[in-house]
Amino acid sequence: MSKIIDGKAVAEKVLAECVDEIQQLKNNGVTPGLAVVLVGEDPASKVYVGSKVRKCAELGLHSRKIELPADASQADVLAVVQELNEDPLIHGILVQSPPPPQIDEDAIVKAIDPAKDVDGFHPENVAKLALEDASGFVPCTPSGCMRLLKEAGVETSGAEAVVIGRSMIVGKPMALLLMSKQGNATVTVAHSRTKELAEVCRRADIIVAAIGMPEFVTADMVKEGAAVIDVGINRVEDPSAKRGYRLVGDVAYDEVAAKCSAITPVPGGVGPMTIAMLISNTIKAARQSVS
Amino acid sequence: MSKIIDGKAVAEKVLAECVDEIQQLKNNGVTPGLAVVLVGEDPASKVYVGSKVRKCAELGLHSRKIELPADASQADVLAVVQELNEDPLIHGILVQSPPPPQIDEDAIVKAIDPAKDVDGFHPENVAKLALEDASGFVPCTPSGCMRLLKEAGVETSGAEAVVIGRSMIVGKPMALLLMSKQGNATVTVAHSRTKELAEVCRRADIIVAAIGMPEFVTADMVKEGAAVIDVGINRVEDPSAKRGYRLVGDVAYDEVAAKCSAITPVPGGVGPMTIAMLISNTIKAARQSVS
Numbered sequence: 184m185s186k187i188i189d190g191k192a193v194a195e196k197v198l199a200e201c202v203d204e205i206q207q208l209k210n211n212g213v214t215p216g217l218a219v220v221l222v223g224e225d226p227a228s229k230v231y232v233g234s235k236v237r238k239c240a241e242l243g244l245h246s247r248k249i250e251l252p253a254d255a256s257q258a259d260v261l262a263v264v265q266e267l268n269e270d271p272l273i274h275g276i277l278v279q280s281p282p283p284p285q286i287d288e289d290a291i292v293k294a295i296d297p298a299k300d301v302d303g304f305h306p307e308n309v310a311k312l313a314l315e316d317a318s319g320f321v322p323c324t325p326s327g328c329m330r331l332l333k334e335a336g337v338e339t340s341g342a343e344a345v346v347i348g349r350s351m352i353v354g355k356p357m358a359l360l361l362m363s364k365q366g367n368a369t370v371t372v373a374h375s376r377t378k379e380l381a382e383v384c385r386r387a388d389i390i391v392a393a394i395g396m397p398e399f400v401t402a403d404m405v406k407e408g409a410a411v412i413d414v415g416i417n418r419v420e421d422p423s424a425k426r427g428y429r430l431v432g433d434v435a436y437d438e439v440a441a442k443c444s445a446i447t448p449v450p451g452g453v454g455p456m457t458i459a460m461l462i463s464n465t466i467k468a469a470r471q472s473v474s
Numbered sequence: 475m476s477k478i479i480d481g482k483a484v485a486e487k488v489l490a491e492c493v494d495e496i497q498q499l500k501n502n503g504v505t506p507g508l509a510v511v512l513v514g515e516d517p518a519s520k521v522y523v524g525s526k527v528r529k530c531a532e533l534g535l536h537s538r539k540i541e542l543p544a545d546a547s548q549a550d551v552l553a554v555v556q557e558l559n560e561d562p563l564i565h566g567i568l569v570q571s572p573p574p575p576q577i578d579e580d581a582i583v584k585a586i587d588p589a590k591d592v593d594g595f596h597p598e599n600v601a602k603l604a605l606e607d608a609s610g611f612v613p614c615t616p617s618g619c620m621r622l623l624k625e626a627g628v629e630t631s632g633a634e635a636v637v638i639g640r641s642m643i644v645g646k647p648m649a650l651l652l653m654s655k656q657g658n659a660t661v662t663v664a665h666s667r668t669k670e671l672a673e674v675c676r677r678a679d680i681i682v683a684a685i686g687m688p689e690f691v692t693a694d695m696v697k698e699g700a701a702v703i704d705v706g707i708n709r710v711e712d713p714s715a716k717r718g719y720r721l722v723g724d725v726a727y728d729e730v731a732a733k734c735s736a737i738t739p740v741p742g743g744v745g746p747m748t749i750a751m752l753i754s755n756t757i758k759a760a761r762q763s764v765s
Binding site: 371 | 602634653658668674
């Protein structure tokens with residue numbers, strides 16, 4: 184019997200906590216503000232940006248949406264970032280990824296004031312994560328995964344965790360969180376060069392799959408009773424679906440769900456957490472700006 | 475039959491490469507310069523600082539040794555760091571650890587110009603390591619370990635590596651190096667909270683022991699044919715020794731040596747690499763200062 188980790192419900196819980204914190208900040212004369220910068224016309228990015236801005240409005244946060252044309256220059260984007268860095272009503276800045284190819288995303292991230300870097304990608308925040316300095320901003324997806332584990336009652340301390348994927352967006356920060364004094368897990372980072380990946384995964388009490396390969400983690404790779412966090416969101420063709428495709432994670436859900444003790448579905452698992460952690464980071468940025 | 479990894483010989487090789495690079499830099503009018511700051515009278519620290527300065531002289535590097543009294547204030551140390559940051563003849567700055575208790579070491583590290591942070595402890599360099607930005611400075615001990623593995627012909631790519639210890643001086647940077655595109659190992663970080671540590675270690679093709687517990691890693695924890703890097707330097711009482719103690723590593727050398735394919739002795743393994751990598755980092759800093 185598997186326990187489905189309801190990402191929507193946990194995200195609602197996080198956002199409910201946010202509502203309280205927003206009220207406290209407002210009582211002190213501060214309305215947390217988030218700026219979202221969208222460069223170009225990528226339809227998926229438009230959807231993401233729209234829902235972030237909508238969520239801000241819902242919660243009573245101040246927000247700004249800045250849209251730049253697809254042919255915006257690096258200097259155009261940097262000028263916007265600079266203006267937002269200086270805007271006292273903005274506490275969090277997010278430049279929607281991926282930008283068009285003429286934009287150097289690394290340079291943009293570095294230009295964001297680290298105190299407003301609610302995505303947690305600025306080198307100063309990367310270092311704070313590695314150094315376990317709690318004043319930093321942790322990237323939203325891994326911090327969302329940690330919260331899901333906690334809410335599902337999965338003990339990380341002393342557990343064997345296997346993180347599949349070593350990106351700086353998910354894999355590495357997830358590993359750093361799990362191995363920190365906060366997580367205390369024994370962490371293995373597996374990746375494309377890992378031999379015997381199935382064997383490595385079978386050791387895990389906790390699997391975090393972040394490889395971007397549809398239904399890559401199969402039941403034979405999962406220990407009976409393990410907890411499985413599926414970060415992947417992949418489109419696979421499906422003529423029977425209305426849009427011609429369906430969304431699947433990096434985990435073969437049905438067969439793994441039958442074997443594990445807890446699992447996040449796709450969609451409805453990690454996905455909803457991302458925006459909740461973004462709002463949470465924005466509130467933290469606002470709080471730290473006045474302390 | 476075990477292969478002893480001769481850290482002295484590898485360090486000599488690294489330093490021989492350094493000599494060539496120093497000559498090239500000098501031909502271009504740049505003499506790499508290292509400043510070592512010693513606060514207080516700790517005897518071990520004095521020895522370390524002395525040998526660093528001596529090595530600089532031997533190799534024709536410019537060096538400065540700045541000694542501050544044991545009761546120096548934070549402001550005193552910061553003033554020295556600031557002066558060194560601005561000294562155009564100094565490319566690398568090292569403040570010998572540990573400073574006296576009144577000194578906030580973290581704040582000192584952050585005050586060092588990251589471009590001169592040859593210890594690799596500044597957050598900017600921590601981030602560069604995590605982000606695999608080769609312009610950063612990698613802490614000397616883990617980079618020395620990587621070089622030892624390479625020189626011993628130990629293939630890291632695809633290997634299972636277990637790092638015991640999760641400090642920011644050794645364990646975490648070592649794990650980041652091993653899991654990077656440069657290392658490509660499947661890395662597990664084990665630590666005080668790891669259950670079944672022996673079992674975890676037995677999986678390893680490569681063990682890096684950095685826990686600071688004398689002879690902690692015993693033969694039963696090591697897979698036949700594994701490579702073992704021993705970062706520990708521990709004093710254990712020994713009435714038969716002249717000084718009343720002897721130095722041992724984190725690995726029970728004799729019994730593990732009989733089982734593994736390659737091992738670093740203590741002393742004479744990782745130790746000599748540290749200073750070689752420090753010199754190497756100083757040269758890199760000098761090179762980057764003129765490019």
